[in-house]
Amino acid sequence: MSGTTIRERIDAVVAETCNQRGYSDRIRPKNIHYGAMEVNGTGIRYFGDITLVLRSAAVPAQTLVLLRNSYDLCCAPIVQRVYVRGKRKQTHANAVAELQDWAGDWPADARDMAVVKILEGLPERTRRLTTGMVSAGVLTDEDYIEVARKDGFRPADVEELRVSASDVAAEARIADRLRIGPLPSLAELQWRHRRRAVDREAAKVGLKVRTVVTAGRARS
Amino acid sequence: MTEAWYIDSLDGLSGLAFASFRRADLRDDMPALDLPAWYVAAPNFSPEAVSSRSIALAASRAGFQYGLLLGEAEVPFPTLTALAEFVRRLYLSGGGGDGVGGVGPAAPLPPEGGEPPPEEVAPERESFDGALSGILAYLESFTARVAELGRAEGALQSEAIASPFDVALPSAAPRQDFYAHRLLLHAASILLEDLFQTMPERDDRAFVDWADAATRLIEAIQRMGLGEDAYRQWRRTSEQRGRPIDGAAWIFREGLLDYGPPYWRLGRDSFDPVDDLARWPLPRFLLRGAPDIGHLRSVKDFLLTAAGSPPLLLESSGRHDRIALVIFAAAYLENRHLALPNPYLDPPHRDAAHAVLVERGLAWLADQFPTHVYSRDLEELFIDAGRMVT
Numbered sequence: 001m002s003g004t005t006i007r008e009r010i011d012a013v014v015a016e017t018c019n020q021r022g023y024s025d026r027i028r029p030k031n032i033h034y035g036a037m038e039v040n041g042t043g044i045r046y047f048g049d050i051t052l053v054l055r056s057a058a059v060p061a062q063t064l065v066l067l068r069n070s071y072d073l074c075c076a077p078i079v080q081r082v083y084v085r086g087k088r089k090q091t092h093a094n095a096v097a098e099l100q101d102w103a104g105d106w107p108a109d110a111r112d113m114a115v116v117k118i119l120e121g122l123p124e125r126t127r128r129l130t131t132g133m134v135s136a137g138v139l140t141d142e143d144y145i146e147v148a149r150k151d152g153f154r155p156a157d158v159e160e161l162r163v164s165a166s167d168v169a170a171e172a173r174i175a176d177r178l179r180i181g182p183l184p185s186l187a188e189l190q191w192r193h194r195r196r197a198v199d200r201e202a203a204k205v206g207l208k209v210r211t212v213v214t215a216g217r218a219r220s
Numbered sequence: 221m222t223e224a225w226y227i228d229s230l231d232g233l234s235g236l237a238f239a240s241f242r243r244a245d246l247r248d249d250m251p252a253l254d255l256p257a258w259y260v261a262a263p264n265f266s267p268e269a270v271s272s273r274s275i276a277l278a279a280s281r282a283g284f285q286y287g288l289l290l291g292e293a294e295v296p297f298p299t300l301t302a303l304a305e306f307v308r309r310l311y312l313s314g315g316g317g318d319g320v321g322g323v324g325p326a327a328p329l330p331p332e333g334g335e336p337p338p339e340e341v342a343p344e345r346e347s348f349d350g351a352l353s354g355i356l357a358y359l360e361s362f363t364a365r366v367a368e369l370g371r372a373e374g375a376l377q378s379e380a381i382a383s384p385f386d387v388a389l390p391s392a393a394p395r396q397d398f399y400a401h402r403l404l405l406h407a408a409s410i411l412l413e414d415l416f417q418t419m420p421e422r423d424d425r426a427f428v429d430w431a432d433a434a435t436r437l438i439e440a441i442q443r444m445g446l447g448e449d450a451y452r453q454w455r456r457t458s459e460q461r462g463r464p465i466d467g468a469a470w471i472f473r474e475g476l477l478d479y480g481p482p483y484w485r486l487g488r489d490s491f492d493p494v495d496d497l498a499r500w501p502l503p504r505f506l507l508r509g510a511p512d513i514g515h516l517r518s519v520k521d522f523l524l525t526a527a528g529s530p531p532l533l534l535e536s537s538g539r540h541d542r543i544a545l546v547i548f549a550a551a552y553l554e555n556r557h558l559a560l561p562n563p564y565l566d567p568p569h570r571d572a573a574h575a576v577l578v579e580r581g582l583a584w585l586a587d588q589f590p591t592h593v594y595s596r597d598l599e600e601l602f603i604d605a606g607r608m609v610t
Binding site for chain 1 (some may be wrong): 234235237238246247248249250252253254257259261262263264265270271272273274275277278280281282283284286304308310311315491492494495498511520524526553554556584587588
C-alpha cells in the first residue's frame with residue numbers, strides 16, 4: 001500500500017478498487033467522500049449527533065459500496081492474508097483484491113448486499129423480517145455498509161436530518177434540569193445549545209429534523 | 221516503546237474522540253487495529269468501549285483528525301480519565317467560537333466604540349478581592365503546575381489536580397458579603413455600559429435584537445437585586461457621557477428600578493439563561509488588544525473558554541473584569557429563577573443575598589473547571605480551540 005499513514009494507504013486501496021471497476025470518472029484517494037448505507041436509522045452514532053440522509057438522486061450510479069468498513073482490512077483474520085511486512089506494493093495489491101470481494105455498485109448491488117449483511121447477523125428463520133430488523137441489520141452499531149463516492153454534496157442533496165431518540169431524551173432531561181434544577185454541567189448546556197442552533201439552521205433552509213429510535217422507527 | 225493512552229481520532233469542537241491503550245503506532249506501517257478502543261463524547265465524556273480501532277480510524281474520514289500529534293510525536297496520556305478530560309476541555313474551549321446568539325462564526329468586532337468604563341462604573345475593582353481568594357489561589361496553582369510540567373516532548377505530561385477551589389467566601393475577611401455585592405455589581409455595570417454604547421437607532425432593524433438582549437440583561441440584573449445600584453451607576457455614566465435618558469432608555473430605567481411589573485416583561489415567563497449569556501456581548505474594551513480572547517463575542521463564549529482554559533482569567537490587565545464576568549455568569553445560571561426585588565433589599569440584606577448568589581455560582585463553577593492540568597503545549601491548544609471556528 002502507498003502513503004504515509006494507514007489512512008492514506010486505505011484511501012489508496014479504495015480508490016484503486018473503484019478504478020478497477022471501470023467507473024467513468026477516475027477517482028483519486030483525496031477525492032473520496034465516505035458515507036454509510038442506511039435504511040431508516042441514525043447512521044453511525046459515533047461520528048456525530050446528526051445524520052444527514054442524502055436523496056437517492058444525489059447518489060450517482062457507479063458509486064462504490066463495500067460490505068464493511070474498509071479499515072477492517074487491518075483487522076484479523078483479514079490482515080494476515082493481506083499484509084506482507086516490508087512489501088507495500090504487494091500489500092496494496094492484496095488489499096485491493098480483498099476489497100473487490102466486498103465491493104458492489106450502487107444502486108445495482110446495494111439490495112443484495114443489504115440482504116447478505118442482514119442475514120449474516122441473524123439466526124436462520126422462517127418468518128419474514130420486520131422493518132426494524134432490516135434497519136438494524138444494515139447498520140449495527142460499529143458494523144456498517146460503507147459507501148465511497150467521488151464527490152461531496154450540497155445542501156439541496158440532503159433529504160432530511162435525523163437525530164436519535166436517546167439523544168433527544170438526554171436533551172430533554174438537560175432542559176428539564178435547567179428549568180427546575182439541579183443546574184446541568186456547562187458541557188451539557190453547551191451541547192443542548194448547539195443542538196437547538198442546528199434545529200434553527202435546518203428550519204431556515206427548509207430541512208426536516210426527524211427523531212428515530214435505534215431500530216429505525218420514526219418518532220417525529 | 222512505552223504503552224500509554226493515545227487518541228486515535230479526534231473532533232475537538234464536537235467533543236468526540238476515540239482512544240486506545242497502546243504504543244504510539246499511528247505512523248507505523250501497520251498499526252494494531254485489533255486492539256479494543258474507547259469512545260469519548262460530549263456531553264458526558266464517559267468512555268465507552270468499542271470493539272476495535274477500525275471504527276476509530278474510519279472516523280478520520282468523517283471530520284475527525286487523525287490522532288493527536290505534537291510535531292512528529294503522538295501525545296500520550298497516563299490514564300483514560302486524563303484523556304477524556306482533555307477532550308472535555310477542548311470542547312468547552314471550542315465553544316468560545318460560537319459568537320453572539322448561536323453557533324459561529326463570530327461577527328467581526330465593530331471598529332469603533334468599546335470605551336472602558338469610567339471609574340464611576342467600576343470604582344473599586346480591588347474592592348472585591350476578598351470574594352476571590354479561593355478562585356485566585358486555584359488559578360495561580362494551576363498556572364504554576366503548567367509551568368512545572370513544561371513542554372511535552374513525548375513524555376506523559378498531564379496530572380490530576382486537586383478539586384478546584386474552596387467555594388466558600390472567606391469568613392475571616394471583613395465585609396465579605398459586601399465584596400460579593402461589589403463583584404456582581406461590577407460585572408453588571410460593565411455589561412450594561414457596553415450594551416448601551418452599542419444601542420442602534422430605533423428605526424434601525426438591528427434595534428430589535430439589541431432591545432431583546434438589553435431587556436434580558438436588565439431583567440437579570442433586576443432579579444439579582446442589583447437594579448437600583450446598577451441604575452445609579454448607569455445614570456451617572458450616561459450624564460457624564462451626554463447620553464440622553466429618554467425613549468428606550470426610559471423603559472430600561474423602569475426595568476432596573478422595578479417600578480411594578482414592566483410591560484415588556486409580560487409574556488416572557490419562558491426563558492433560557494444560556495440563550496441570555498449568548499446574546500449578551502462581551503464588553504469590547506476587554507477584547508481590544510487582548511489576543512487571547514479577542515475572538516470571543518458573547519458572555520457565553522467567555523464562560524466556556526474560561527472553563528476550558530482558566531489561566532486566561534489571570535491576564536493582568538483585565539483580571540478583575542474577567543473573573544467578575546465569569547462569576548456573574550455562573551451566579552446568574554445557578555440562580556436563574558431567583559427574584560430579589562429592590563424594595564426588600566436594604567444594604568445588609570442585599571449584601572448577604574449577594575454572598576449567597578456568589579457562593580452558589582462558585583460551587584457550580586468549581587465543578588466545571590479542569591480536573592487535570594497538561595503540559596504547556598497542550599494547554600495552548602485550549603486557547604486556540606475557539607479560534608478555529610472564527
